Amino acid sequence: MLELAILGLLKEQDLHGYELKKRLTETLGSFSSVSFGSLYPALNRLERAGGVAATEAGDEPAVAVPVPMTGSLDGELAAYRATRRPTRRAGRSRKVYRITPRGDALFAELLAADNAAGDDERLFHLRLAFARFLPPDERVGLLERRRAQLVERLARSRANRKSARDRDAYAQSLAERDTELTERDISWLDRLLAAERTPKGKAKSR
Amino acid sequence: MLELAILGLLKEQDLHGYELKKRLTETLGSFSSVSFGSLYPALNRLERAGGVAATEAGDEPAVAVPVPMTGSLDGELAAYRATRRPTRRAGRSRKVYRITPRGDALFAELLAADNAAGDDERLFHLRLAFARFLPPDERVGLLERRRAQLVERLARSRANRKSARDRDAYAQSLAERDTELTERDISWLDRLLAAERTPKGKAKSR
DNA sequence: GCGCCGATATATCGGAGCGATATATCGGCT
DNA sequence: AGCCGATATATCGCTCCGATATATCGGCGC
Missing domain, CATH: 1.10.287 (Helix Hairpins)
Incomplete structure (x- = not known):
């Protein structure tokens, strides 16, 4: 389930775990806020399966201007800090994940799978969120x-x-x-x- | 979570696992139908903790006339079968569970616990279902x-x-x-x- | 009568997700 | 200088689930 969500988000943009989590909670709805205890293991599973590739980012951002995606709080705050000073990002170094062709195929498979049994609400909402790929x-x-x-x-x-x-x-x-x-x-x-x-x-x- | 539900149902009436599951799916709402893979382990946990006591029922029913609780399908069907013939129950022998004083205390504790963090919908619904004990x-x-x-x-x-x-x-x-x-x-x-x-x-x- | 199907019932296994916690690193505040 | 808080990755133990295994009986066809 998480795999589908992760791959779907990575299809739009390369992301590191922490950022991925934020977007995940948006995508899955206001509830069900995806724990790190599921996210990182899921990323590792995907990496082992060859669905994603991780690049250890030094301290320069992987993308010059990370796509804001929304004109939301994060973006504005980042912009504010950027005007104050060209600060280098705080905290521990990131691992930026990128989707592979294998991952693309896996995504399509997970998205299309017609789970006849089981009325899992979250899974349906997730599929609907990515319905544009169908x-x-x-x-x-x-x-x-x-x-x-x-x-x-x-x-x-x-x-x-x-x-x-x-x-x-x-x-x-x-x-x-x-x-x-x-x-x-x-x-x-x-x-x-x-x-x-x-x-x-x-x-x-x- | 399951512990709370089990104890709450056993407060009303002694029940065996299979029957417990049916009532559980009612209590928890139309979705989220409690799997045996959680029910039986939960019963074992409760038994180890001394919250419930199991009695291996032979083939006579533990209660002469099991309380129907609702005038629902189950009851009517059982009555129908009973008129046809005084059939002895089919299938494997049951383990009937009964709540203990320790279980009563545990139930009260689980029901009252104010989980400030975590907005678990199911847990709230469960507590509300047993709100009459509060x-x-x-x-x-x-x-x-x-x-x-x-x-x-x-x-x-x-x-x-x-x-x-x-x-x-x-x-x-x-x-x-x-x-x-x-x-x-x-x-x-x-x-x-x-x-x-x-x-x-x-x-x-x- | 005999075999097999289906209902009743208990039980276990592997895996997924979660909450708590540990660890690391940096900026900024006092 | 020292510490706090934000950023970030990672792991542990637990609960729950779905699938599957196992056992036992009644009833049905033949």
């Missing part, structure tokens, strides 16, 4: 598979909600929330599917 | 702590949503969903808090 028909497939899973889940959720009626108020509230969330997620997917089928050519790809 | 003021505390976490998360989520504007449509949609879900969860908690503060004495406790 051909349009596979995008629809991804969304429809997810929709089917949610419909199944909704049935279980409604059954559970019914049977929760003779439990206490907390169980009921929990079950109601569950049902509503699933319903909303389904209509969210329906909106995405509708957008997918009326192309309009406005999609901003990279 | 004194009213601690219930409010639990809800308010969760609310604070969600407010923090909402801030991150909104920031991320803003910075997602110059990424593709999928990232934007993902970020919007994130924000909306968090907002809805906060108002859900507000409703629970309001209900908590206007007691009305209607709460159905056990």
Whole structure:
């Protein structure tokens, strides 16, 4: 799972572990903030598998002007510090990771794999975040598979909600929330599917 | 985490592993269906710690009429089979688990622990499911702590949503969903808090 | 009656992810 | 000079999961 995320980010830009972590927490959503205890082992796995190559960066930045990607806080802060003084980066030396052709192939494989079983929300969100690398028909497939899973889940959720009626108020509230969330997620997917089928050519790809 | 769930269910009724798993998937919500690979090890941990005691059931049921808990499918099916024939249960012999006083204490400890750090959704849901075992003021505390976490998360989520504007449509949609879900969860908690503060004495406790 | 399928049930294994912690190195503040 | 805090990489122990193995019984076809 992490492998997919790492490779996806490295496809855009070479990055070192620490920076990778920040972007990862953005990509995966506001929750689920990827621990270093999973990131570094995952990077090592990828390196052993030949999916990424690491270059020990001295102290000059690997890229003259690292692509800001967003006009966000980090960028502005860095710019501010840069005007104050041409400071050399603080802290320990970095290992900058770069994706290889093997990694590209691995990424495509992980992205397309149709995990029929298992309704892993995080994995779906991750795939969706990289949906732009998927051909349009596979995008629809991804969304429809997810929709089917949610419909199944909704049935279980409604059954559970019914049977929760003779439990206490907390169980009921929990079950109601569950049902509503699933319903909303389904209509969210329906909106995405509708957008997918009326192309309009406005999609901003990279 | 599983320990808390197991002990909470065993507080109501003695259960064997397989049945425990079914109830667990209900309690934890429609997703996250607790694997045997975590359940049985967790039961062994609890047994070693003296929180539960296992009795190897022969083939007579440990309880003459196992409490149905819900008038649900399981119950009706069992009743149906019972009318057809006084069948002896099929399958391998069971190990029925019973909670001990040590387990009771452990449960209280796990339920009350104020995990300031870490915004683990599942753990919160689990605690809420057993909120009836908490004194009213601690219930409010639990809800308010969760609310604070969600407010923090909402801030991150909104920031991320803003910075997602110059990424593709999928990232934007993902970020919007994130924000909306968090907002809805906060108002859900507000409703629970309001209900908590206007007691009305209607709460159905056990 | 016999064999086999499917349900019931317990158990283990390898791997992934997490939280805590250790280690290293530098800038800046006092 | 000394220390703090930010940056960065890395490891340890643990929990949980999915897959798989194992055991045992009822019921079905033939």
